[in-house]
Amino acid sequence: MSILYVSPHPDAFPSLRALIAARYGEAGEGPGWGGAHPRICLQPPPSSRTPFPPPRLPALEQRPGGLWVWGATAVAQLLWPAGLGGPGGSRAAVLVQQWVSYADTELIPAACGATLPALGLRISAQDPQAALGALGRALSPLEEWLRLHTFLAGEAPTLADVAAVTALLLPFRYVLDPSARRIWGNVTRWFITCVQQPEFRAVLGEVVLYSGARPPSQQPGPEVPAHSKTAAQLKKEAKKREKLEKFQQKQKMQQQQPPPGEKKPKPEKREKRDPGVITYDLPTPPGEKKDVSGTMPDSYSPQYVEAAWYPWWEQQGFFRPEYGRSSVSAPNPQGIFMMCIPPPNVTGSLHLGHALTNAIQDSLTRWHRMRGETTLWNPGCDHAGIATQVVVEKKLWREQGLSRHQLGREAFLQEVWKWKEEKGDRIYHQLKKLGSSLDWNRACFTMDPKLSAAVTEAFVRLHEEGVIYRSTRLVNWSCTLNSAISDIEVDKKELTGRTLLSVPGYKDKVEFGVLVSFAYKVQDSDSDEEVVVATTRIETMLGDVAVAVHPKDPRYQHLKGKSVIHPFVSRSLPIVFDDFVDMEFGTGERGLSGEKKPRGPPLPYTCPQRKESST
Template sequence: MSDQQDSTNKTPAQLQKEAEKKAKQAAKLAKFQEKQKRIDEQKAVAKPKESKKKDEKVKPVTEYTANTKPGEKKNITCELPTAYSPKYVESAWYEFWEKEGLFKPEYNHDLSKPNPKGTFTIAIPPPNVTGTLHLGHALATSVEDTVSRYHRMKGKTVLFNPGCDHAGIATQVVVEKKLMREQNKSRHDVGREGFVEEVWKWKKEKGHVIYDQLRKMGAAVDWDRAVFTMDPKITRAVTEAFVLLHERGVIYRSTRLVNWSCMLRSAISDIEVDKKEITGRTLLPVPGYDEKVEFGVLVSFAYPIDGSDGEESERVIVATTRIETMLGDVAIAVHPEDDRYHHLIGKVRCLNL
């Protein structure tokens, strides 16, 4: 109604102008729809465009190809790399340094005479022969190598001593698994001497790899002084150190609670123990057992007192989470001020099996 009233109030010129405006809008909309239709048709028939990847040029790694015999000074008359190449730079030098004895404390120094500039000695913390070196070894060796080279540049007599460690229990476990896997034998089957021989074989295999890794890192160590912690001179030194410490009373033998491994049949250090908190009955896998073992259950059982037979026989109730230890119990301790047990002190209890 209002539109009709507005149109009647407008002049013919205004009405014509509005009609032309609406016609232009309709034509513009039709043109847009036609254009959109053509685009949709083109997309329907067009093939998907293949993405053009830029040709990635892989820069070749320049390697050292000159004929330099191991131990001889590096021949650098060959073509130099256009960019820094670690393989080119590091190649052949270490063998030359080692042959020339540059890392020996005797180099340019007479060890029979004191060096007025001083001496510096550092022993590389011997890596375990249970495997190969990792990033942590690389970090530590780099720091130690830097320090030893610094003191050598200061004119001191320097010894950076390499070696590797038999790692005790850790290596024993690895070698035992290897024996079982390859020969289906345990360490008890091969005997002590045979097992020690297997450990030496493992050391020669893994120790060689470890030493090659140290050479790759350029460690300035004296390889003629490399040691293994099972070498006779090292074991003698360890034995002598323990004897001296025992004689001085610094170390002693005593009865203490230990971490006993039923699988290894040996006492092990705290660092070898995986601690696990449990809040109740829990089944856990234990080496040497086919099925999981129950832990976290408090069991109460009664020890009968010897000489108190009959229906009113006296008993002492004990609660424990390790009931199997009852076979090794030799005594029961009670609180001296607990009146319930005063009359039992000094009596004998029976192991009720």
């Protein structure tokens, strides 16, 4: 069993270097001499066991064999030989040796010179400020190198990082305050990255960076005189110091109080400073990786943080299903996840609801992508049909005072496409600002030729399979648009009484919700009996072909099989019984229209059809 002798002091950075290297050696191929992992001993080796004066810690003893190695550099290399070069070959090995030598010859003397005076220790006559200047000169090459590198040699920690981090452990713990760390931003970022690695944390624990105030154990104490004092003398002096401090505090408070009769001046109000908008102004060509070497703003700025990343993500192809694969059709044992974005309408811009749903979809897409699946989130936008036509018509009337009929079909279509390009581009820009991981090489528009052909093919197949059919039905007709309107495009409003509503194409508001009652005389009746019908559409009574009542309405049971006379056209209207009639509404009767193009609601129109088919 080999033994690694190290110092138990938590700031003994040479021993910490050996312990971290041992951790990496345990995770790798093992010690360089081919033996088992060493046992850790927190004390110097016995002089009886060494063939020479006790070595400096850390020291490594190979047993059996009697091989002795001491000094942080040699011990670390023997414990972790892979850390000398890594996968980079000879070039990486040269870089590791360069930075290990720099840590031993430059960083350690400068770090000790700047830190030990702050801890109350003086190892040289050098001025503390001069020592800090020397530390800054030693950090300059490191700061410049780490501007474009994550670690000192390669893409993973090596012995170079272990040597340099342990050399700078004392300054980061006791000297480099937050303002100094902002100056050495790249070094600080690299140092924090390294100490967060599992092998570093196993030895160093949680590394607390210097906040600017020394803990009590590090405050330089008063100079001790040459001759020692008794306990009684020390106690007396402590009481004197305590009384003097109280007296000085009392005097200071009295000086701050205003004279009698004079009001205490109000403290000046601090003027709130607007931090403004902090932007990222470094020149970065589109598609190039963002330069993060500069210092971060003091306050969070979304414009600064988000700038330049999305074009680089697109350039790298991170959002394409082909990323990391030879082709999109290549078999993937992890599976496939593909999703189409619910296409936003080009009638306007995105709102908060789009941001919410897109965040959920983006989370799902990124989760499947991280699982290694072939992932596609397909973007696009919808033409929105009638809604877009209405918006463009309003825009034309507002800007040019023209209707679509005055402009002409072809010119109007050009205006619609111009609107689509403007709003569609804005929608796509908003989606990119949200960071949505969409594959923009596959962006679609619902009026693209390939999608129009797909819709036609889908309807033809559904018709051939009998799923859909063509028939004559009641439709919503717009007198202004001169077009049928889908039920989805119609806003239904329940009226509780007389209401004035705006009608497209008409200047004044029109009265709705007024129930008008009129009477039909019962045919072949000995008396003057009449049937009162109530409706909100009095103009449709000219097209009535029957009068409907509910089959369970007791008021009209005696009228089964009878008819009524139309007062204007002398037409005989049969009285029919149907469940669609609401007994509680109005008079409990409804007129039924028989026009080829009826203007009433769909239920009264379908009732005569049912009665006719049953007859």
